[in-house]
Amino acid sequence: MEFSSKLLENAVYEMSQLPGIGKRTALRLVLHLLRQPETQTHHLAEALLTMRDTIKFCEKCHNISDVELCEICANPNRDASLVCVVEDVRDVMAIESTSQYKGLYHVLGGKISPLDGIGPQELNIYSLVEKVKEGEVKEVIFALSSTMEGDTTNFYIYKQVETYNVQTSTIARGISVGDELEYADEVTLGRSILHRIPFENSL
Amino acid sequence: MEFSSKLLENAVYEMSQLPGIGKRTALRLVLHLLRQPETQTHHLAEALLTMRDTIKFCEKCHNISDVELCEICANPNRDASLVCVVEDVRDVMAIESTSQYKGLYHVLGGKISPLDGIGPQELNIYSLVEKVKEGEVKEVIFALSSTMEGDTTNFYIYKQVETYNVQTSTIARGISVGDELEYADEVTLGRSILHRIPFENSL
Known part of the structure; x- marks a missing residue:
């Protein structure tokens, strides 16, 4: 990809470092930001920076x-x-x-x-x-x-x-609520039989 | 979605304003940034800000x-x-x-x-x-x-x-190079017949 602007290329590169975001998607996102008012980019950048720099992890859990x-x-x-x-x-x-x-x-x-x-x-x-x-x-x-x-x-x-x-x-591993038995994989179905529960408990 | 942190919620909200990025994807991207060194978030935010604030549009084209x-x-x-x-x-x-x-x-x-x-x-x-x-x-x-x-x-x-x-x-509208005729839509195929070119020109 040949970019007409180094600034654009750099923004696309950084965006494409995110998981699941390729170069083309990154370009689409960056061009979207360019079409929107500047404040949107400012809000996004500030939200990411504030989060990354000041977020804490609970000391207990x-x-x-x-x-x-x-x-x-x-x-x-x-x-x-x-x-x-x-x-x-x-x-x-x-x-x-x-x-x-x-x-x-x-x-x-x-x-x-x-x-x-x-x-x-x-x-x-x-x-x-x-x-x-x-x-x-x-x-x-x-x-x-x-x-x-x-x-x-x-x-x-x-x-x-x-x-x-x-x-x-x-x-518990088992059949999802609402799922049809015939489409369940064998391991899940097998486990759901092995670990069956008293019927009264399921009411 | 209930967030345990306002900072996280805000970052996810701003990220989900981008086209094609839903709340779940935004959360995945933001959590990825949290797992990476702080510099990655800084680079991303700076690249976006610099681009948005200083990029120019060619005055001619x-x-x-x-x-x-x-x-x-x-x-x-x-x-x-x-x-x-x-x-x-x-x-x-x-x-x-x-x-x-x-x-x-x-x-x-x-x-x-x-x-x-x-x-x-x-x-x-x-x-x-x-x-x-x-x-x-x-x-x-x-x-x-x-x-x-x-x-x-x-x-x-x-x-x-x-x-x-x-x-x-x-x-020119026509059949893509390498495409099979039978899979082409009628409009494209029709146009490629109407706007046929002298064979020597295609060599």
């Missing part, structure tokens, strides 16, 4: 937060004996939107993935084990995605905490 | 440029009697990448589209007519996309310049 202790951890009505282990803030948002969970979270910041150079040291695992050691936690719920990396991470954490007096559980 | 007169208009080896009318800078880049065109460009900045509130006044049409009036231009080549808006814009400009001593032409 590592969730993204504007203050030292996030709203969830600071809420006295949440059950501090339940800790749900998730990969990142999006999972916290997804679970919160169900309004079904009243415990706390622990955000790992990723999954163990040797191929990507992510070992246990890169994740917030140590602080989780410390939390369990202190004895306040009664149950650790694993809510990572069920990929090989997710299962590895679950097992690693399980091995770290099993010596302490703590229950461990993992979220 | 309205192409994006770092200086008053763009490289193409300033090049004495380009044929100033040929003017190719295009919609935006991406079309200039596309035509330049073919290395087949040695004339100048005129960037309209859009197409006439009454439904979107874009009339001839919103586009750089007046300066094109003035250019033609001055007499240096011998041929105006229309290279807008062949949509209803593109055809309308072509016809509007044609009506404005036909009284002056200038040739008008439009880029």
